[in-house]
Amino acid sequence: MPDGPAVTGVPDGRAAADAPGGPAASAASSRRVGSLASAGRTALAVAAGVLTAVAGLLFLLVAAVAAAGSAPAPPARRRVAALISRYAATLVRLERRRLTWLSGGAGGSPAVRTAGWREIGYLAARALPGVLGAFAFGLLAIGVVLAGILLRAALRGDLTVAALLSQVVIGVVLLLLNAQAVASLGAVDRWLAQRLLDPEPRAALEARVRELATSRAQVIAAVDVERQRIERDLHDGLQQRLVALGMLLGRARRSRQADRTYALIAQAHEDLQRAVEELREVAWRVYPSALDDSDLGEVLGMVAQRSTVPVRIRCDLPLRPDRQIETVLYFVACEALTNAAKHAAATLVTIDIDVREGNVRMRVRDDGTGGADPSGRGLSGLARRVAALDGRLRVESPAGGPTTVLAELPCG
Structure with a gap:
């Protein structure tokens, strides 16, 4: 009887692993290189x-x-x-x-x-x-x-x-x-x-519990401060504008002159557009919904387009961080931009975002007059938000400037 067909397939797994240059040899070579690098x-x-x-x-x-x-x-x-x-x-x-x-490099630098x-x-x-x-x-x-x-x-x-x-x-x-x-x-x-x-494990655990209790109280206080700020913005800004808008529409309704009615309606339309812009600003202070579809660099670019001060942004993040981290960094950047525009008379703001030693690091620097108070309501609230995520916020603002706000948060 003739011999069966010759089998010329790929060698079995053990032979392939034992062959020179196979997976086992490659893994062994990688281990040797790693051992030499560690030594x-x-x-x-x-x-x-x-x-x-x-x-x-x-x-x-x-x-x-x-x-x-x-x-x-x-x-x-x-x-x-x-x-x-x-x-x-x-x-x-x-x-x-x-x-x-x-x-x-494990564990970062405490x-x-x-x-x-x-x-x-x-x-x-x-x-x-x-x-x-x-x-x-x-x-x-x-x-x-x-x-x-x-x-x-x-x-x-x-x-x-x-x-x-x-x-x-x-x-x-x-x-x-x-x-x-x-x-x-x-x-x-x-x-x-x-x-x-x-520290000893028990002492470290007790310190961590105290830190979490403090940060929880600080977060609650920061939320209350933010609610008061939103209520003030709605009452002093949007509510007053809506009242004025209602008065304009009432005057237009009672007017018997077509030209005057048209002018009142045109003014009411402009006030309505400004009210919509203010409402959008208040909504963004509550939560930046643009982060649902865009990353932090793109959202800060949108903020920079609406800023009255020129803003230069450099965002170098190899991976997108957690949503909570992006949200906190967004609020830090917005608060720094607001302070630079309203109080520091700055002409340029630079925002640098990168990753260093296991932390997402954002540095906001303006060339204004300085003198920012880290214990103020806005910056202290941000410091509590950052601390709630095991991060830290540092503000350097000598008289005469420049002002630097540095936020560091764990990558998560």
Whole structure:
């Protein structure tokens, strides 16, 4: 009997996976590349930790001298304490960013509160991994020099093959030990930050509950303020215009002259158009319905077209954020534009929106006269809205300008 037809199909899944260049080989190659990148990131982060440890020790030395010198004078002591707190918080913030990069960028860069004894103690404790890191990299540098000497001797023929192999084995073992030491120092860095900077789970939970209760009360207050503002706009603006419109139509109805009736109706038509515009403005203050169909950049472009001040917008968002985030950023931009037009006599407003360190960041800057009050009703209400989404709002408005409003919200 003749043989059956030859099967020339694709190899089975196991053979394909085991074949050179198959999915398994590609995955293994990706894992190796990722491991090498992680090892390199750890080494660089530990090396940077050596420098930050030196900076922390110098800071603590200067702070101790300044604190001792200002102790007899209470006003000077308070000023020195404030400076120590501020610069210690800056150093701790740099440490957190370094540790975030050491961990592969997960979790963002946490905000740092005003520095206290916990942060000062962390900067002092950082001396130990800093010294050990300097020692590890010093041994690595010595090993590189000895490897160069060994290579030169091998090229001149001063070493036998057996001696060269033994030296290579010893060098590889020492290199692996050094690499393990660097990795362990990275783990020590993370452990110190977790133990000395991060609060205990129960304390963190209690602080979070207090923060949520405060933000809830602030949101309720902000909603009440916004309702009062809408009621005032309706009463003082739209309601008065509608009353005047009714009076115009009444006069037109009683008029016996065709020309006068036509003029009154034309004026009533103009007032009606302005009333519709005011009603649309009030509706947009309640909720920007244009966000249903357009993204934040396009909606702010519509706002810019109606603004009396020229507006330049740059929106660089790789992905569209959540609707709540877009809504809050919209209100922040509108409030900043309103303040720039009514109070700051600005001639240009720039709006920059991008993503940095896991946060959507919007910066509104005008070239006006400055002097904006962050505790005012409008800006304080916006700050409460931003805080309700775990964000923060910062206003910088020195006398003479410029005014900068910076809003940062988690990407969600």
